[in-house]
Amino acid sequence: MPGDTCDVVVLLSGSGSNLQALIDSxxxxxxxxxxxxxxxxxxxxxxxxxxxxxxxxxAVLDHKGFDGRDAFDAALMALIDGFAPQLVVLAGFMRILSGGFVRHYQGRLLNIHPSLLPLYKGLHTHQRALDAGDAEHGCSVHFVTEELDGGPLVVQAVIAVEPDDTAQSLAQRVHRQEHQIYPLAVRWFAEGRLRLGEEGALLDGQPLPASGHLIRP
Known part of the structure; x- marks a missing residue:
């Protein structure tokens, strides 16, 4: 892909702060x-x-207008493919995607999650990190597979949990890191440096560690 523009379609459900970071980048x-x-x-x-x-x-595609997840995902795939993207980016898209959808975009579907995966898949990650007494917390960019929040890791940002942190203060600091590492991972993909191999994520042809590329701001 070097030399070419990488067209990206972003899926979201909310405020789109990670979208804004991608637009700015x-x-x-x-x-x-x-x-x-x-x-x-x-x-x-x-x-x-x-x-x-x-x-x-x-475009807006309201899932409530469809009879089940598979029907929605089929319509979503058709809508996405109309834009012919090289990469699909999930930026706070609050839908669990079907296996057929994930397989259709295998190797070109990225997600960001507000925890240091594999810790705290799913929701309420900041409170769960606090409840566990963790010294560190952060966020992860990963390739999407059929395992929820379980695909090969690309990059993680690690921050210290402060003694006076609340779930809200932790979320704010993690969000700032999301806005750094998501554009970074997308840039790597667009430049042809990042891809999904049979054994996991590869950067510059070399396998990334299981934790992905670690950044400690």
Whole structure:
């Protein structure tokens, strides 16, 4: 892919702060990333306004209008494929995707999760880290597989948990790291440096460790 633009479709359900980080990053000189479209399953998702402000195509596909997950996912795949992206990015898309969807985009579907995977898959990650007395917390970018929050890790940002942290303060600091590492992973993919191999994630042709590339800000 070096030399070419990498078209990206972003899926979201909410405010779209990670989308904004991707938009800002893609505006940098020499960026190969082009956010081609933003698709939401909620018409009131603020991320749609962020996309429109940046001149990016938007679409809404309300899951409530479909008879089950498979029907929704089939329509979503058709909508995404109409934009012919090289990469699909989940940015707070609050839907569990079917196996057929995940297999269709195998190797070109990334997600970000607010914990140091494999710890705390699912929801309420910041409170769970506090309840466990963890000294460190953070966020993870990973390739999506059929295992929920379980695909090969690409990059993790690790921050210290402070004695006076609350779930809210921890979330704010983790969000700042998300906005650094997600554009980084997308840039690696767009530059042809990152790909999914049979054994896991590869960066510059070399297998990444099980924890992914670690960043300690």
């Amino acid at each position: 893609s505006a940098a000189p020499g960026s190969k990333v082009r956010v081609r479209a933003v698709i939401a399953n909620r018409a009131d998702a603020y991320g749609l306004q962020r996309a429109e402000a940046a001149g990016i195509a938007t």
